[in-house]
Amino acid sequence: MKALLTALVALLLSSVSWAAATITIVNGDAPGVGFNDPTPVAPVGGNAGTTLGAQRLNAFQAAASQWGDSLDSSVPIRVLATWEALPCTDSAAVLGSAGALEVFSDFPGAPQANAWFGKAEANKLLGFDMDPETPDVRARFNVNLGQPGCFTGSPFYLGLDNNHGSNTDLVTVLLHEFAHGLGFQTYTDDETGELLAGVPSIWDYFLLDTSSGKVWKDMRNAERAASAVKSGKLVWNGVQVTNAARLVLQAGTPVLTILSPPSESGVLQVGTAAFGPPLASPGLTGEVMPVVDTAPDTGLACTPLSALNARAVKGRIALIDRGACTFVVKVRHAQDAGAIAVLIADNVAGAPPPGLGGSDPGIFIAAVRITQEDGAALRQALAGRSRKHSGLFANLGVNLAVRAGTDALGRVLMYAPRPNQPGSSVSHYDTSATPNLLMEPAINADLRHAVRPPYDLTLPLLKDIGW
Structure with a gap:
């Protein structure tokens, strides 16, 4: 040697x-x-x-x-x-x-x-x-x-x-x-949660699961493995990064907020559309109604909506399932029926929800993608609706109180996709960060040659772990 x-x-x-x-x-x-x-x-x-x-x-x-x-x-x-x-x-x-x-x-x-x-x-x-x-x-x-x-x-x-x-x-x-x-990585196995030789990485002292309130060093192996796929719930709990995020990340993050009933209230991640108007603040509030046009309980909206479905979504936010045709076709049919916005539920498991691709200059209502899991939960909540009302109200827009790439408390989100992506999960910043950061899992074309504020958050994280 x-x-x-x-x-x-x-x-x-x-x-x-x-x-x-x-x-x-x-x-x-x-x-x-x-x-x-x-x-x-x-x-x-x-x-x-x-x-x-x-x-x-x-x-x-x-x-x-x-x-x-x-x-x-x-x-x-x-x-x-x-x-x-x-x-x-x-x-x-x-x-x-x-x-x-x-x-x-x-x-x-x-x-x-x-x-x-x-x-x-x-x-x-x-x-x-x-x-x-x-x-x-x-x-x-x-x-x-x-x-x-x-x-x-x-x-x-x-x-x-x-x-x-x-x-x-x-x-x-x-x-x-x-x-x-x-040092911008954990030496803990993000798939199994197993510590290297039974010792946590310095990284694991700062990696916080907001759903459990635990940092990785305090978790069992199974807890760490589960935490690694909690998109939107895994954050960096370091002072240097949190403070610097106020200088680097822009105010405003796209969200779907369920307002009522209280049992369903909460904030859901969304993938934004390449077509139609951009989301804005204070956003659009409306009642959510599903499209149901495919047996046994699916709404694809690949053809013009029936009179029954059109009455259900007119003046409301339409919930549509992904599959069988393009996103712009689905949204155009909902728009033609009078919907004020569209939620497209994914048909495969995974998080965070990707964006909606496509182009149609004639679309003037907002559309977003939500995860398969969130779509199923919404359909379950809508199961007791009447033909014209569901009682489930939501706001679709940009929350200016939350920076793009942080949680509500300003802590920067870490990349925790579902399913796990070995080599990428946990040891990168989340892709929701805006502007794009150097340490996201993929290299973006608009990156500067920068590692520190006001353009980037790489150096602050290294400072958090002791550099």
Whole structure:
């Protein structure tokens, strides 16, 4: 092992110092591959490299410079990086991955006993490298991106100016993955809830399930596994992130609020539509009535509504089931029948509810998607309705008191989709955040090269866990 590590260190690309930290990229690639690819390329977007390998290195150094300028550590941080063939198709790809190579707990200077810290952070807190022969972070990136069968024709953009167009900006991906390696993750198994060697991660001291009032470190394995799929109920309970969210996230989050009867009152997550008017505040309040046009108790609204269904939804919020035709067809039929808004209940389990795609400039009523679970609960509550009235009233709009991506108390939501998504669940911010954040589970095209407020919340979370 020592001989192998010596060989890796001999491939050291560069070590650049900044005011706050020194980050070194260690090249683990074979000759002619990745950082060592001699393919000639033209300079692009401030990246003056003249070979593909050199431009990749320059992008790595740009991301390292950003993090080096943001963190405070007297111990150099070493990132062992390689370019490899990662899972990829023309419609989906693993862009890269990174994580701590080692974790430590209960070391001198640890701010929290009985908690795992990633190696880079543990070294910073202790003041020296606890294992000098092992790099701190292991990073892998997709060498095939843009090749046939792997986002064909859309490679990483290697410029440093974020002018990536339709391609994927490499510096943004690197900022994201380096953050994971620096500690933006739990070392607890999010599928089983099992702690690593029986010890919680420092992450688990801040991960709060608002439905139970427990943080992950205080839960049993089964409780953690259940919590990992509670979309909208899993939040980051750290002061730094909560305070910074007021500067970063916009006021207003789309919600469906059930107003009455009291037994059904509550707030439901919604996926907004790409067509029709945007949701607004104070929103639209109306009585909810279901469409029932398909046996045994389903309403698809794929054909013009019958006279009976039209009378039921006229002047009301129509509840329709997903399936068999497009969203715009369903909403147009409800609109033609006089509905003032539409709720489309998903036909597959999962949360949070995705948006509604489609285009129809003739649609002028609001529409949203709700989960299959919430749709079933609403239909159950509507089971005792009359032909014209249900007694179930709801408001569909934007709650300006809640920032997009937080709960009602201002705590930032964490990604907890149902079903679980290994590698993405729990260790990312929720996709409801607006504007988009660097540490969401997928890279968004509108991200800046930023890790701190007023544009991003990555650095505040690292500060919460001890950086």
